[in-house]
Amino acid sequence: MAETLASLATVRMRTGGHTRALGAALRAEEIGRRHLRLTIGALPERQALRYAAVRARGLDLALSAAAAGLDPAGLRSAWDALVRSRAVVLDEMAGRHGAAWRSAEVGLATVARRLASARTRLANLVVRGPGSADPALYRQLADEARREKELAERTLAEKSAPFREDLSRAEIALQQVEGSLPAGSALVAYARYLRLAREAAPAEHYIAFVLPADRGAIVAVPLGPAADVDEAVRRWRGEILAARGGMGRGSRAAELRYRRAAERLRQMVWDPVSPHVASARSAFLVPDGALVLLSWATLPGAEGGYLVEDRVGLPTCRR
DSSP states (O other), rough: OOHHHHHHHHHHHHHOOOOHHHHHHHHHHHHHHHHHHHHTTOOOHHHHHHHHHSOOOHHHHHHHHHHHHHHHHHHHHHHHHHHHHHHHHHHHHHHHTTTTTTSSSSSSSHHHHHHHHHHHHHHHHHHHOTTTOOOHHHHHHHHHHHHHHHHHHHHHHHOHHHHHHHHHTTTTOOHHHHHHHHTTTTEEEEEEEEETTTEEEEEEEEEEEEEOTTTTOOOEEEEHHHHHHHHHHHHHHHHHHHHHHHHTTTTHHHHHHHHHHHHOOOOHHHHTTTGTTTTTEEEEEEEEEGGGGGGGGGOOOOOBGGGGGGGSSBOOOOO
C-alpha cells in the first residue's frame, strides 16, 4: 500500500498537483516508517540499515510538495513527517545498546523476553507475507503476534520508566519539539531530499523549515541543489584545513580566503533563512547532509564580524 501511495503521489507531483500529492505522500511515509520500526527491532544492525535504505517512503515527495508551495497546515504536516522519520534506525540501535535495564530491573526479564519474541514473530510474518498460505490463517497469526506484543509493551510500560521513555521517544512529533523550545527562540530544520518536480529531472536539494520565535506560521525555504551546497561546504572546510596547515603564516590572506568561501556558504544556507528569525533571541538549528559538518557560528556576518557575534544565538541540535 505504501509503495502504491508513493507512486500515486509521484504521478500527482509530475502533473503539477503538488497539493493533491501531499496526502498520499504522507500516508506512504507513515506506513513505511511504522513498517520499518516494526521490522528493524528483529533484524541485525547491518540488515536494518540495508532495509532502511530501500523501504517504501513518501518523505521526499512531501518535501518536494513543501518546496513547491503549500498552505500552513500542509507545511506543518510535511515538517511533522520529517521529525518523525529522522534517525529511526539510529534510535533503534541506541535503544539496543541501552537495553541493560531489561535485565537490571527485577521481575521484568521474563516480560522483556516475551516482548522480544512477539516482535520477532510479528516482524517475520510481516516481511514474509502470506505467500501461498491461507490468508485467513495468516491474518490470525499476525493478529495474535500483534496482541501479544502490545500486551507485553503495556506491561513493561506500567512497571518500567525507562521503557516508557523508549516508547514516547519513538512517537516524538513536531508538537513535542515545539513545546520544548524556550520562549523567544526560533527553530530551523534543514533537510536534504530528492526533489521531484514537473519541470525538471529528480535531483537532490536542500530545504529549510522555520518556526518563528512568535510561533507564527511555519515557513519553508528551498535552498537549491544539494550539489552546490555540498561543494560550498567542501570549499569552506578546505580553507580551514589550508589555514591549519599554514601554521599561522600569512594569516591575513588565509582569513580573507576563508571569508570568501564562508560568505558564499552563508549566502546559500543562512541568508534565505535569517529574515524569518530576525526577532528571535536564539535559533535552534537541526542540520542535515553535509550541513552537519558546518560550524554555523564561525560563518562571517553580512556586515562584518562573524555570526557568533550576532544578536541571535545559534545552538545546533544534532538529532
